[in-house]
Amino acid sequence: MRIGVFVCQCGTNIAATVDTEAVAEAAMSMRDVYHAESIQYSCSDPGQRQVIAAAHQHRLDRVVIAACSPRMHETTFQRAVIQAGINPFMLEMVNIREQCSWIHEDREVATTKAIDLVAAGVARVRGQVPLKRGRVPVVGEALVVGGGIAGIQAALDIADAGMPVTLVEREPTIGGNMARLDKTFPTLDCSSCILTPRMVELKHHENIRLMVSSEVTAVRGYIGNFEVDIRKKATCVDEEKCTGCRICEEKCPSRAPDEFNAGVGESKAISIAFPQAVPLVAALRKEHCRQFIKGKCGVCKKVCPADAVDYEQEDELHTEKFGAIIVATGYRLFDWEGAYPDYGGGLYPDVITSLQYERMLSASGPTGGHIVRPSDGREPRDIVFLSCVGSRAESVGRPFCCNVGCMYIAKQAIQTREHLPDSRCYVFYMDVRACGKGYEEVYRRAQVEAGAVYLRGRVGKIYPRGDKLVVMGTDTLIGDQVEIETDLVVLAVGFAAAEGAGELARRLNIAYDGYQFFTESHPKLRPVETTTGGIFLAGACQGPKDIPASVAQASAAAAKAIRLLSREDLETSPMVAEVNHMRCIGCFKCAEVCPYNAIEKQKLHDGRTVAVIIESLCQGCGLCNVACPPQVISLRGYTDNQLISEVVEVLR
Amino acid sequence: MADAGKGHACGVRRRGRDDEIKLVGFLCNWCSYAGADMAGTSRLAQPAALRIVRVPCSGRVDPLLVMKAFQEGADGVLVSGCHPGDCHYNEGNYYARRRLELLKRMLPYYGVEPERFHYTWVSASEGGRWAEVVAEFTAAVEPLGKLHYAGGAPAAAAGEEDGDG
Amino acid sequence: MDELVKAITAALEDCELVLGWARDPATGAGRPERFTSAGQAQEAIFDATCVHNLAVHLPRLKQRRVGIVVKGCDARSVVELVVEREVERERVQVIGVGCDGVLDLKRIWRRHGYGVAIEDDGETLLVDGSEVERQPLLQHKCRHCLDADPSIYDVVVGGRTAEGPEPRGERQELAERFREMTPSQRRDFWRRQFARCIRCYACREACPMCFCRDVCIMQTQVPHWAGGEVNPKEAEMIQLIRVGHLAGRCTGCGECERACPVEIPLMLLMEEQNRALEEMLDYRAGTDIEARPPLLTFDPDRDLWGDE
Known part of the structure; x- marks a missing residue:
């Protein structure tokens, strides 16, 4: 076993607080270390060449690089040691920058610690064995x-x-x-x-x-x-046969909620969500269908010209x-009703979500593109938009921004003016976030062209007055309460998963x-x-x-x-668990804790049933290693003995 | 074994002062080790008694390893993993939590002050928190001094009868 | 004990062998016996000298149909072995016996001579023909026994005569003293205790839950937890291994401590661990045959210790 230790100065990043020469000197006295030196920039090309040259010269079979975090340059140095003819897993990186020189000031203290860490790295690499990556084919779909x-x-x-x-x-x-x-x-x-x-x-x-x-x-x-x-x-409709003629939907006697239209209007138990649906195929919702609730109806089956309806479908x-x-x-919209009792909690029909409003704006929507009050079907004149309902709202446990509310309010305000030229839009906002390409322009259009009145502040309460709604809020720019009597309120409800x-x-x-x-x-x-x-x-x-x-x-x-x-196969990490079959007692506690179902039972010739690791499934967490009572499973690269020797060394 | 190689000088004690406490930290690779890196990148000064041992997951930390550290001279042991729910291996830290909590409760009976052991969760983005954890843990162990858990001379005479017979 | 003989004989119709106790001619006390025939079963006994937990033999008889005579505490071991999937419930005929506590024979023999005549009916104890106070001579575990009646059995034989005894006695006092010590006092305590360990592994061999047997990590180089020396440090590591491995498995049967030839109070740690697990997870090993070993599972919603 011939170990080389390279102590990186990282310019002055390490050398300023760690005496890298002293660390290298101390490393020379460690077991199986045949070469140790301090390098100015080990990750640089000349630095790597220095490592490779030393590896050849001193016939090294293991390398310890004391430098930055392994999370930074482990792969860099793995490549370097491969060039030196050393297995990449015979490299150990010791972190003396992020976890030493950068966090300590006292040179002696930092140097002592660096020596301890190098000793642990040497101990660890002594327990390392050459590992080879496995290969698994890739399913190309x-x-x-x-x-x-x-x-x-x-x-x-x-x-x-x-x-x-x-x-x-x-x-x-x-x-x-x-x-x-x-x-x-x-x-x-x-x-x-x-x-x-x-x-x-x-x-x-x-x-x-x-x-x-x-x-x-x-x-x-x-x-x-x-x-x-x-x-x-089962949708009770044969996808191959259905032609999308919608006769079933027309004739269906069972009413059902219209989820596509966000509850604006009604749908049927058998329906096609919208005219451009893909596939253009009807689907039957059993929970709303008379055939399934009452056990008799059969209208859709009778009227279907393509014989596509099949109640027996499974x-x-x-x-x-x-x-x-x-x-x-x-995503779906946040369930705002429960969180906002002050906005009526869903009880006022003329307080709607922006998605419901969107459906009204749509020419193919349930109102044929007419903006109407759900309560009485009248055209509204005053419309108040509320931003950040269930977004940026710590009080309802939704602290994050919905990313789109500001923009679609602006868009809807512009559209509102197009649909109802005499309407007036008010927008309560917290901040207008219009950072995307072309977004600020939309916001300007909403104000300038569509004449939307933007009021900075939260709305505290909405309540009905006659057939109108009163929106009470704060205008933080003038520092006063505002009260707007309006016909319709549109809530820009935030996103939920x-x-x-x-x-x-x-x-x-x-x-x-x-x-x-x-x-x-x-x-x-x-x-x-x-x-x-x-x-x-x-x-x-x-x-x-x-x-x-x-x-x-x-x-x-x-x-x-x-x-x-596009790859034919994949390399797998060799840092996986392995079982010493000679000593496995077949208790399968390992399989019980494995998060990846990577452990199988295998019957040996001697009649014993033992655990085997499916290497392509194992992710190397080591849970099995700890769960195994006789500890005959060990996680490669983090074996018990490697960890024990590391502990012994840092405490010596 | 391959031990026949060079150098038997590895066994020399490296530490200068005998009254300095030594702490060992087992950090999961994905969250806490990265958090400690971040503390370093942010140049957050920390006490130097802690030596970090990288493990893939807090679930890899055998309670026995903690006890081994105490036996080998650790005056305090820290384990840090991903926050519950954020484990890189999905559930490793949940197993760790049960084992480590049990260990924490058992330590006083083994003869180790519970303050000498701490397990916690630090994410990759919590560099500041990591620095605090190190400072707080060091401050908690320092007043207790050296542990001398195993191998030291018994404080009382060996003749005293504590058994039942 | 006709009833017991009958039960064993009946079990033998279905089982290859039945684990029970017979009288040891040398001491007159119970010793473990494998009954394989109806004739041999005539020798079966159960009394307060039948101290052994026979469940220790079950994992090795995994593939066979066996019967076993159990006290209440032993029944917990059988349950736990089923939970640990070391024993299949279907393969085991459990013959439960009512128990009024078993005797600390070592103590009796030390005081009254090895193999001294012992008569016990569950209430009155005669040693060498004269009555002695029974309660202090029971096994430590019996003094706070919660499991006097077997929790699982296929047949139950005999009943208890006395109510559960009061927890008192020297060993109980030691346990109380131990609980009052500071960690550093316990450190010294264990150092002295472990200084006596001779590394005979009797604690492990007597334990029904130490099912790894000869692959135990107490004696391996890979992994190398404990060195080969006989000293307090390695003795301590051996017990740390035992306590750690028995977390959630130990049913408190006390066989390790009973088997220890140098009488290290090994159960002190097991008892604390069992208590901790009960506090943490409301878990008592060997009481619920449907349970999962608590350290092989987790519950994100209930496991809320630590700093979150």
Whole structure:
């Protein structure tokens, strides 16, 4: 065993507080250290060449680099030692910068500590063995979960790159929330006009398989090799036969809530959510259907000219393999009613959400594009918009910004003036956030062209007066209370994670935050990756986002997926657990704690049943190592003896 | 074994003063180790008694390792992982929490003041908090002085009968 | 004990062997016995000298159908072995016996001579023909026994005569003293105790939950937790290993302490750990056959210790 120790000066970053020469000298006295030197910048090209040269000259088989955090340059030095003919796992980095020179002032103290840390690194590397990365083949197909604009974009990007994609959407149609919007800021172009061609393109793409009314129920496996259970829910309509004629919907006697229209208007138990739905196929909701509630009706089945209605249809279970998964499950609006009793908590019909307002603005919406008061169907004259309902509101536990409220209020104010030229719009706002490209201009238009009156402050209370509503708020700019009598109030309600997001995250084994938005692997540098390899995020499921940002993230996620799927196989980390089969007692406590189901039972020739690690599944957490009573499982790179020797050395 | 190699000088005691306390910290690679890095990047001065040992996950920390550290001369042991719910391995720190809490409750019976052991959660972005944790833990152990957990001479005469027979 | 003989004989129709006690001719006390035939079963006894926890043998008989005679405390070990999946409940015929506490034979023999005649009916104890106070001569664990009646059994034989005894006695006093010590006093206490350890591993061998047997990490180089020397430091590491490994497994049967030839009060640590687990998780090992070992699971909503 011949160890070389290289103590980096990092210019003066380390050398100013740590006597690197003294550390190198101390290292020379450590067991099996045959070479130690101080290097000015070890990560620089000359520095690395110095390491490689010394490794050759002193026939080193293990290297300790005392420098910055391994999180910084471990791969740099792994590459260097490979060039020196040394296995990259025979390298140990000792952090004497972030965790020593940068946090201590006393030179003697810092130097002593650095020597201790180097001794621990030497002890650790002594226990290291050469490791080889394994390889696992990659399944060349992607799964996209969620068929909103982010999912559509991601699926199309991957499919256009020539790779097969399955898109799973739990609603009967794709399109997501964007399909419910009338126009989109900042350009005020028609949402359907830009979205529906993408939906149709997706439907007809040769590389895309669309599964609507379907949900992911279980995910097994790992990057490159996921096995996913998908449940296709029975809609009582044969997708192949249905022509989308909507006669069933017209004749259906069972009324049902209209979720697509955010509760504005009513729908039928068998229906197509909107005219441009993709696939253009009816779906039956059993919980509202007379046939299923009362046991008799059968109208839709009778009237269907294509014989597509089938009450006996059952859920289908599919199990498919994918190499990459993109999660694009989007958002829903925050349930504001419970949190805002002062706004009527949903009791006043003329206090509506911005999404309901959006549906009214839509020409194909339930009011045919007419803005009316839900209470009496009259056209409103005065309309008050409230920003930040369930956003930036610590008091209701939603401290974050919804990212889009300011902009869609401005957009809706402009549209309101177009629809009702005599109307007056008031906007209560906290701050107007219009930082995107072309956004400030929309805000200006709302004020200047549409004449919207912006009042800076929160609204404290809304209450009815006659057939009108009184909005009481503060104008913090004039420092006074304001009271506006109005016909209609539109709440810019913030984002919440899609229903069941947390549950899906647990199935996928990805992290999520306290609001059930999925967590990216790194907020800046790995914004579309999750903590689980091979699963990527797109759109508002990761946090509130507008359409351009969702689409951009979807394309980024698609690029990551394409990069993964285009590989034939993947390298796996060799820092995984291993079992000493000779001594395994077969208690399988390891399997019980393994978060990745990476431990299998195997019967040996001698009749014993022992644990084996599926290396491609193991992520190297070491839980099994601790759970194993006779500790015959050890985590490579962090074996008990390595940790023990490290502890002994830092305490010597 | 390969121990036949060079250098037997490794066994020399390195530390100067005998009254200096020594602390060991087991930090998970993904959150706390990164948090400690961040404290360093932010140049947050910290007491120097702590020596950090990197582990993949707080769930990798065997309570026995903590006791081994005490036996080998640690005067305090700190374990820090990702916040509950944020574990890189999803649930490693949940297992760790049960084990470490039990250990904390057992320490006084093993003969170790509970203040000498602390487990906590520090995320990769909590550099400031990490510096505080180190300062507070060091300050908590310092008044207790050296532990001499194992191998030292018994304080009382060995003849005294404590058994039952 | 016709009833017991009958129960064992009945169990033998279904089982290869039944673990029980027979009288040791050398001491007159109970000793473990494997009954394999109806004839042999005639020798089966149960009285206050049947101290052993026979569950210790079950993991090694994993593949076979066996019967076992258990006291209440031993039954907890059987339950815990099922929980630990070391024993399949279906393969074990459990014959429960009512128990009024078993005797600390070592103490009796030390005072009255090895193999002295002992007669006990659960209330009155005659040693060498004369009555002695029974209660202080019981095993320490019996003095605060909560499990006198077996919690699982297929057959139950006999009943208890006395109410549960009061927890009093020298060992109990030691436990109380131990609880009052400061950590540093305990440090010295253990140093003295462990100085007597001869590393015979009897504590481990007697423990029904030490199912690793000959692959135990007390004696391995990989991992190298304990050195090979016989000294207080290594003795302490051995007990730290034992306590750690028995966390959530120890049912408090006291066999380790009973088996210790140098009489180190090993149960002091186990008792504290069991108490801590009960406080933390409301968990008592070996009382719920459906339970999961508490350190092999977690509950994010209830595990709210630490600084969050």
